[in-house]
Amino acid sequence: MNGWNLAAAVLLGAGGTAALWGVTTGPPARRVIAQNMTTSAVCPALLLLSQGYGRPAYVDLALLLALLGPVGTLVFARLLSGDLSDGRPGAWGLTWTAAGAGTVVVTALCVAVGPGRALVKLLVTGALLIGGNVIASRALAGGFRGVRGG
Amino acid sequence: MNRRTAPRAVLLAAGELLAWWAALALLWLVLITTVDTLERIVGAGCAAVGAVLARAGRRAVTWR
Numbered sequence: 001m002n003g004w005n006l007a008a009a010v011l012l013g014a015g016g017t018a019a020l021w022g023v024t025t026g027p028p029a030r031r032v033i034a035q036n037m038t039t040s041a042v043c044p045a046l047l048l049l050s051q052g053y054g055r056p057a058y059v060d061l062a063l064l065l066a067l068l069g070p071v072g073t074l075v076f077a078r079l080l081s082g083d084l085s086d087g088r089p090g091a092w093g094l095t096w097t098a099a100g101a102g103t104v105v106v107t108a109l110c111v112a113v114g115p116g117r118a119l120v121k122l123l124v125t126g127a128l129l130i131g132g133n134v135i136a137s138r139a140l141a142g143g144f145r146g147v148r149g150g
Numbered sequence: 151m152n153r154r155t156a157p158r159a160v161l162l163a164a165g166e167l168l169a170w171w172a173a174l175a176l177l178w179l180v181l182i183t184t185v186d187t188l189e190r191i192v193g194a195g196c197a198a199v200g201a202v203l204a205r206a207g208r209r210a211v212t213w214r
Contacts, residue, residue: 056183063181120180 004052008045011101015041028083029140032076033091036136039069040098043129044105047122051109056118063125070132077139084140095137099130163205170201 019041022034043065050058077084106126113119171194178193179185 117180117185124177124180 002052004048007105008048008052011041011048011105012045015045028080032073032080032084032140033094033137035076036069036073036133036140037094037098039065039073040102040129040133043069043125044102047105047109047125051112059118059121059125063121063128066125066129066132070136073136074139077136084142091137092141095133098133102126102129102133166205166208167201170204171197174200174204 015037019034019038022037023031025031043062046058046062046065050056050062103126106122106129109122110119113122174197175193178197179190182189182193
């Protein structure tokens, strides 16, 4: 058990439990936000586990999750637009906390990995994670109402 | 010679495809584990297909 694994366990335990609780209880607006936050908890945890266990393959999982998680949230935002239109779910404190946590994790891993292709891969994953999180949250909050069919 | 086959339009399209191809090939080289000749060839091919799709997607969005 090293520091990376410990951080991953804390992130996965706290973030994963909170997300599971949010997804299974409350109104749809709350559930869809919790579902969106699952990516923000699991993806950095996978990055930390990859460093902790020395298995670069886990970064691929994190990259895929960072790519597909926000896409899934956008699908939910579209399909549930009728349910969400009366009380648009906005959770900007949570969103920016998740973005900050992702930034801290990616920065720490970048420092640990050092310059090279692995660093660029980490940066791509981090950009997808944080950018996707912010865009998906904005879509849930009704920020893209001007988009045709949005 | 209509508007679509004018030299300027062809040059612009080729330039855009080349830019997409370069960006996608670079992304491929960054994301793979080991860089060897086979990976370079496959990456160049996939980036070419991706460049065509990316341009098509960009035009579909622009024409709204």
